[in-house]
Amino acid sequence: MFAELVDVLFPRRCLGCGAGGWPFCGACLASVAVLYGPGCRTCGRPLEVTVDRCPDCPPGDVGWARSAFLYEGPVRRALFRLKFSGVRSAAAALAPVMVWALTSGPGPPAGMPADEPAWTITWVPLGRRRKRTRGYDQAEALARAVGSCAGWPVERLLARRVETSPQAQRSGADRRRALHGAFRVIARPPPRILLIDDVLTSGATVAECANVLRQAGALDVGVLTAARSLGNGVPGRCYNAQGLPPGSVVAREIASR
Numbered sequence: 001m002f003a004e005l006v007d008v009l010f011p012r013r014c015l016g017c018g019a020g021g022w023p024f025c026g027a028c029l030a031s032v033a034v035l036y037g038p039g040c041r042t043c044g045r046p047l048e049v050t051v052d053r054c055p056d057c058p059p060g061d062v063g064w065a066r067s068a069f070l071y072e073g074p075v076r077r078a079l080f081r082l083k084f085s086g087v088r089s090a091a092a093a094l095a096p097v098m099v100w101a102l103t104s105g106p107g108p109p110a111g112m113p114a115d116e117p118a119w120t121i122t123w124v125p126l127g128r129r130r131k132r133t134r135g136y137d138q139a140e141a142l143a144r145a146v147g148s149c150a151g152w153p154v155e156r157l158l159a160r161r162v163e164t165s166p167q168a169q170r171s172g173a174d175r176r177r178a179l180h181g182a183f184r185v186i187a188r189p190p191p192r193i194l195l196i197d198d199v200l201t202s203g204a205t206v207a208e209c210a211n212v213l214r215q216a217g218a219l220d221v222g223v224l225t226a227a228r229s230l231g232n233g234v235p236g237r238c239y240n241a242q243g244l245p246p247g248s249v250v251a252r253e254i255a256s257r
């Protein structure tokens with residue numbers, strides 16, 4: 001309720017700085033990095049060349065991953081607004097670029113049908129307590145926005161058993177241990193699942209979700225996030241969103257809003 005009110009009272013300000021321009025003003029847009037090819041065919045990480053796998057690929061049962069933006073600057077602030085300030089419209093603003101990221105650059109992930117998308121969308125859920133505090137689940141908001149943008153079904157398939165503490169300081173192995181058993185499957189998963197989250201960091205969380213979904217019968221779990229945290233940065237071309245080919249979906253989506 002409060003979240004909806006905030007969304008109505010403070011609509012359509014730049015998600016990066018809160019001034020003019022939607023979803024990003026010109027100044028913020030200049031420091032937004034869009035992740036597109038060439039790069040890793042498995043995780044979508046932009047590189048100078050196309051490769052099948054890279055050292056940043058998510059672990060475990062994640063079949064492939066794609067992210068729309070680098071998690072820094074205005075995009076980082078936009079996701080904070082979505083998460084903590086109730087700016088739910090951020091999900092609808094970011095979703096078209098997320099859908100675009102599925103097919104941009106290194107090409108569609110292996111196994112992804114080009115014509116008949118048989119993917120069912122689900123998301124990495126918040127625990128009940130945190131969802132209650134925030135009013136809504138930001139990953140669910142992104143999942144529903146991607147669903148309506150792509151015209152694919154959205155289903156609640158996972159529940160969070162335990163709230164894990166913030167993971168920033170943990171090592172990869174520690175994260176995986178802390179997450180073990182954190183999620184359970186609450187509905188029979190369809191064969192192909194597109195798992196949505198706000199940020200992809202080490203991939204430990206999505207790997208744990210993919211693991212329980214696979215154990216419950218899913219054949220392929222792909223991951224799509226709004227942003228991705230990458231330690232060693234991305235090629236300079238990714239910062240040139242305004243220089244993308246005219247008419248490209250990202251340029252159009254960003255310019256038209």
Ligand SMILES: [Zn+2]
Pocket residue numbers: 014015016017018019020021024025026027028029
């Ligand atoms: Zn701005």
Ligand SMILES: [Zn+2]
Pocket residue numbers: 040041042043044045052053054055056057058
């Ligand atoms: Zn990779």
